[in-house]
Each structure stands twice: as C-alpha cells, then as structure tokens.
Amino acid sequence: MAASRTIEDIINSDTDNEGDFEGFSSESDISVCSDLSDNDSESESEVDQPRNDEWTKRFTPITVNDFTCESGTKLPDSFDVNSASPLDYFWLLFSMELFVEIARNTNRYAKWRMDQTGTVDPYWTETTPNEIRAFIGMEIIMGINQLPDTMMYWSKNPLIGNAGIQDIMTANRYQKVRQYFHVSDREKEPARGHRDYDRLYKVRPILDHVTVSFLLNYNVGRELAVDEAMIRYSGKLSFRQYMPAKPIKRGIKVWMACDSNSSYLSRFQVYLGRSAVGVEHGLGFNVVSGLTNNIHGTYRHVYFDNFFTSIPLLEHLYENGLYGCGTVRVNRRGFPTELKKPKEIKNRGESMVMQKGDSNLIATVWKDKRLVHHLSTLNQPDDIQPAQRRVGPTVLQLQQPASVKSYNKYMGGVDQHDQLRMNYTVGRNSKKWWRYLFWFLVNCSIVNAFIMYKETSKRPRNKKRYTHIDFRIELAQGLISGYTGRKRKASEIDCIPLVDSQNVSGHINGKLSGPKGRCRYHLKTLGVRRETVYGCTVCRVHLCRDGCHARFHNL
Structure with missing residues (x-):
C-alpha cells in the first residue's frame, strides 16, 4: 500500500517556499589588519579579537534569522471544518484503505497458520474491513474503560460487563479476530539472513503510511523538541532496551520530533539497537540530524537534552539553517573547561557564559539546586532573564541565562505528546512485540488527530469544553458505526x-x-x-x- 507521496519526496521538496538555503552570511563585522609586517598591530588584533575556535568571555552579538514558514494543520481543500467529525480527522492520518489491507492480511495469516499446522479452525470465519474497524474501536473503548481481564467486558454482572461491547461481537469472535490479527502478508515475509530482511516488516505497511501522513497534514512551528519515548514491552526482542532511570524500564525505544507548542508528532524513528557501522559523531548526532533533515534552511529552533547535545551537532544544524539549544554533559569534547566546575559560582542564581569566537555558539553554566550546563546557537550571550524558585513558603527571585529559559519553555513537546498517548492506552497485552508497536502508531494517530481537531474544528458542540476523552469516545463510536457481528442482539433473544x-x-x-x-x-x-x-x-x-x-x- 503506497501513500500518495513518499517520505523522500516530502524531505526533498521545498514545502515552505524558502528558496535554496546557501548558509548564513560569512561576512564578519570584525576588521582584520592588512599590514602583516606591523608587529604591534598584529599583536593588538590577536588580543582584541578571539579566533573562531576559541572560547571567550568577550561577547559578539549573534544573528538569529526570522522564522517565516507557515505552521499548523494542513487540510485538503474539500475538508469541511464546520462539520468534520473526529473520524474525519483520523482518516487524514490513518487511511480507510489500511483497514481493507489489515482485513486481507488477517485472513491470509489465518489460512497460512492453518496450512502450517495442518488443521482447520472450525470457529474461524473470514473477517471484513468493517469488522476490523469495529475491533479497533473496541480497543479504544477498552483503553478508556479499563478492566483487569479482557473477558470481564462480557461479564453478565451489570456492574462489570460492558453492554456496548457485548452487542458488537461475542467474546469468542473477539478472541478469534485477536488471534489471527495481522497487518502484513506473512507469506511474503523475508527470512532472517535474506538480503531483503526487514526487522520491522510486520508493521511496515502501517509504519510507512503514517510516516508520510504525519508530515503531509501538519507543518511544525518554529520550536521543535527531539526526545525519546518508550513502548512498554517485557518479552524477548533483539532491540528491546533497558533504561533503569525511566518510568518504563523495558521496551521499544522510539526517537520522536514534536512541535513544542502543540505537541504534534511530526517524525519518529524506531531504534533497532547499535549499528554495526560506526558513527562519526555519535548516536545523538545521527538521530537529531536525521529527524530534522526535511526542514533545513527554515531557521527553526530545535531543542534536545544532554543525550543528544554536542558541539558538532549544534554546528551542523547551524550550517544547515537551523538553530539548536540543549543541556549538555560537561565531558563532551570541546566543552570549555572553565564552565565545568567554576569556583566563582557558589550561590543559587549565579551563572557564567562563554562564546566560541564570534560564532553563534554559546556555552552556559547556571546554578539552580545544582549546576546546569547548556549549549545554544539561538540566544544572545549577554541576555539574562528573571527566574523564580520556591523554597517552602519563600519565593526566590533569581537570574538565569536566556538559553535556560528557552530550554525549559520549549523542551516538553515530546513529553506532552507522551502524556496524551499514555492517558488512554490502546491494545491489550500480547506476546507479539509488533502489536505493541502497531497500537503505538494507532495511538499516535489519535493524538495527532485530536491536536488537528482542536486547532481547526468549528463544528457546533453541546459541551463547552471538548476534551481528549470526548474525542476518543466519539472516534470509537465512528469506527464501530453500528456494527454488530451477532446474529441478533442480546435484548432480542x-x-x-x-x-x-x-x-x-x-x-x-x-x-x-x-x-x-x-x-x-x-x-x-x-x-x-x-x-x-x-x-x-x-x-x-x-x-x-x-x-x-x-x-x-x-x-
């Protein structure tokens, strides 16, 4: 199943009409003495003007170009925001054609499985796209109305059972659809060791589709946050990650780039573990440069934490028309030694800033509860902003470098998206790792559709405040759309x-x-x-x- 445009087309196209980016101006306001024979003039120039590769406390104003691109939701011309429902927004990101493909592959897998075992499942009948829609709608409802055991939704106890789910399909049918549920063609899956082997083949059709649709339907704003997210999974998997300091300690790691203001997920990468091919500047450099290679020359501001931040990364982004800001580990190569543990900084609110030559790159250290270090190419080196900290009943009035304030304000885009995604999980527990990744993609599509709906919808509503849970319930109802797999409703028998x-x-x-x-x-x-x-x-x-x-x- 192919989307109308490939990811390469989007990355290589100039969607923002900015023209070809030729880099920032190489002209300098610093005058260089032309008389090299004059020793006094030469020594004075060396003292007054720092070299471009040296850190200094003598600041030169930096230049930050204005961001002029359009941002926000991009809707088709025929899309009516006055009447569009949550399902209509969801279709923009998760096409109706996907349900046809999922039903086809589910039926293929059921047949393949029976051929492999040499038996016929007497309780299986082929599924349809409408049934798959209802099945996914049920999973969304189960994420809102969570019960400890799946079969409890079919309980005859009126305090526990869900009559709506019971009317959609029987418990046995639900289990059968779940048993054979597949989104890729199992018969065509390349074997391990084959040159076309794909570790993400089982979710590749959905992965490729939403990768394109997320980009096609939204332009991120000036501020963009890059961070990691975890999909909970504790089974055996070659690229499962263990992060003891995170709330989700074991699972599948995904790199994400989200709009810092709306939390819309623009691009993502599934981390498959350490590459056999060495990387020149490290994993963090490759992740950020890969997630931002479609917005070169747009003068956006990219924020990331100390796992990613390095001097080569900031310089690479700057050379490609992007500004960066992030916390940094003091053992990064090239970070100024004077800022690692400065003896001059003893009290909370004190700071020190250094600039690399006359470039845009500045390094800062600020004393909060402990020392905090940043690298930035988007803040003036002498820009100091107010900050407040509460210690018991006392409110401290402090000063902080502008890079600290910018980072704290715009770094939370991925965390906010994660919060919306994990408030209402979609999909039940399974032994199959790829299903966790599939439900992750469905859930991200729901969150993105909700963000687009909130930004653009003008549909009249009975409720004054239309919340995330309202959106999910209406979306699930739209997917189910009156479907029932029962021969007759329970009330009729x-x-x-x-x-x-x-x-x-x-x-x-x-x-x-x-x-x-x-x-x-x-x-x-x-x-x-x-x-x-x-x-x-x-x-x-x-x-x-x-x-x-x-x-x-x-x-």
Whole structure:
C-alpha cells in the first residue's frame, strides 16, 4: 500500500517556499589588519579579537534569522471544518484503505497458520474491513474503560460487563479476530539472513503510511523538541532496551520530533539497537540530524537534552539553517573547561557564559539546586532573564541565562505528546512485540488527530469544553458505526416465546438468558439432573420443553 507521496519526496521538496538555503552570511563585522609586517598591530588584533575556535568571555552579538514558514494543520481543500467529525480527522492520518489491507492480511495469516499446522479452525470465519474497524474501536473503548481481564467486558454482572461491547461481537469472535490479527502478508515475509530482511516488516505497511501522513497534514512551528519515548514491552526482542532511570524500564525505544507548542508528532524513528557501522559523531548526532533533515534552511529552533547535545551537532544544524539549544554533559569534547566546575559560582542564581569566537555558539553554566550546563546557537550571550524558585513558603527571585529559559519553555513537546498517548492506552497485552508497536502508531494517530481537531474544528458542540476523552469516545463510536457481528442482539433473544400450548395461567415458556440450568421438575420430582436453556420467563425457573413446564406449574 503506497501513500500518495513518499517520505523522500516530502524531505526533498521545498514545502515552505524558502528558496535554496546557501548558509548564513560569512561576512564578519570584525576588521582584520592588512599590514602583516606591523608587529604591534598584529599583536593588538590577536588580543582584541578571539579566533573562531576559541572560547571567550568577550561577547559578539549573534544573528538569529526570522522564522517565516507557515505552521499548523494542513487540510485538503474539500475538508469541511464546520462539520468534520473526529473520524474525519483520523482518516487524514490513518487511511480507510489500511483497514481493507489489515482485513486481507488477517485472513491470509489465518489460512497460512492453518496450512502450517495442518488443521482447520472450525470457529474461524473470514473477517471484513468493517469488522476490523469495529475491533479497533473496541480497543479504544477498552483503553478508556479499563478492566483487569479482557473477558470481564462480557461479564453478565451489570456492574462489570460492558453492554456496548457485548452487542458488537461475542467474546469468542473477539478472541478469534485477536488471534489471527495481522497487518502484513506473512507469506511474503523475508527470512532472517535474506538480503531483503526487514526487522520491522510486520508493521511496515502501517509504519510507512503514517510516516508520510504525519508530515503531509501538519507543518511544525518554529520550536521543535527531539526526545525519546518508550513502548512498554517485557518479552524477548533483539532491540528491546533497558533504561533503569525511566518510568518504563523495558521496551521499544522510539526517537520522536514534536512541535513544542502543540505537541504534534511530526517524525519518529524506531531504534533497532547499535549499528554495526560506526558513527562519526555519535548516536545523538545521527538521530537529531536525521529527524530534522526535511526542514533545513527554515531557521527553526530545535531543542534536545544532554543525550543528544554536542558541539558538532549544534554546528551542523547551524550550517544547515537551523538553530539548536540543549543541556549538555560537561565531558563532551570541546566543552570549555572553565564552565565545568567554576569556583566563582557558589550561590543559587549565579551563572557564567562563554562564546566560541564570534560564532553563534554559546556555552552556559547556571546554578539552580545544582549546576546546569547548556549549549545554544539561538540566544544572545549577554541576555539574562528573571527566574523564580520556591523554597517552602519563600519565593526566590533569581537570574538565569536566556538559553535556560528557552530550554525549559520549549523542551516538553515530546513529553506532552507522551502524556496524551499514555492517558488512554490502546491494545491489550500480547506476546507479539509488533502489536505493541502497531497500537503505538494507532495511538499516535489519535493524538495527532485530536491536536488537528482542536486547532481547526468549528463544528457546533453541546459541551463547552471538548476534551481528549470526548474525542476518543466519539472516534470509537465512528469506527464501530453500528456494527454488530451477532446474529441478533442480546435484548432480542432474552425472552422468545416458543410453544404456546405449554403456557399455563400466565406462566410463559421461553428461552432464558444466561447459561444452561438444571430442569427444576426433573431435579425435584424425578431426581434426575437434566440441563436446559428453556424455562418459565415469569418465575425464572429452568424447565424442559417436553412437558415439564405444564407439569411443574400444575403440581
């Protein structure tokens, strides 16, 4: 399944009409002495003007070009924001064609599985796109109304069971769809060791589709945050990561680039572990440069934490028309020694700034509870901003470098997206790792669709405040769209009259809801245990159809 445009087309196209970026101006305001024979002039120039590769406390104003690109949601011309529902926004990111493909691959996998085992599953019937839609809608509802065990949704206890889910499909059918659920063609999967082997093949159709659709339907703003996210998974997997300091300690790591203001997920990469090919500037450099290579020359501001930040990364972004800011580890190569543990900084709120020659790159250290170090190419070196910190009932009025304030304000885009995504998980526990990644992609599509809806929708609503959970519920209802896999609804089969001749004095013989029960007449009168689903719908007593109803009521 191919999207209308490939990811390469989007990356290589100039969507922002900025023209070819030729780099920042190489002209300098610093005058260089042309008389090299004059020793006094030469020595004075060396003292007054630092070299471009040396850190100095003598500041030169930096230049930060204005961001002029369009930002926000991009909708098709025919899209009506006055009537569009959450499902319409979801279709922009997660196409209806995907459900057709998932149904086809699910049926293929069921057949392949039966061929492999040499048996026929008598309880399996082929699924349809509408049933897959309803299945995913059920998973969204289960993420909102969470129960410890899946089968509890079909409980007959009215305090526990979910009547809506029970009307969509039976528990057995749900288990069968879940058992054979597949999003790729299992028969065509390349074997391990094959030159076309793809470790993400099982989710490749969905992965490629949303990668393109996320970019096509939204332009990120000036501020962009790059960070990591974890998909919880504790099974065996070659690229499963262990991060003891994170809330999710074991799982699949995903690099994400989100709009700092709206939290829209623009681009992402699934981390498959350490590459066999060495990297020149480290993993962090490759991740950020890879996630931002489609916005070169747009003068956006990119924020990242100390895992990514390095001097080569900031210089690389600057050379490609992007500004960067991030916390930094003091053992990074090239970081000024004077700022690592400066003895001059003793009190909270004190700081020190250095600039690399006359370039845009500045390094800062600021004392909060402990020393905090930053690198930045977007803040003036002499720009100091106010900061407040509360210590018990006391509010401290402090000073902080502008890079600290910018970082704290704009770094949270990925964390905010994660918070929206993890508030209502989608998908039940499974032994198959790829399903966790699939539900991650579905959930990110829901969050992005909600962000687009909040920005652009003008549809009249009964509620004054339309929340994230309201969006999910309406989306799930749209996906289910009245689908029912049952032959008849439970309400229609609770009490179906059978044989009128057995009805006695207002007592009606019919089929009782619930499991089979022992015939009261056989048990009490004949001393025989005999089970039946029929009985008196008035007395709610199980009675056989072969005359027990009349005999019991005439005793």
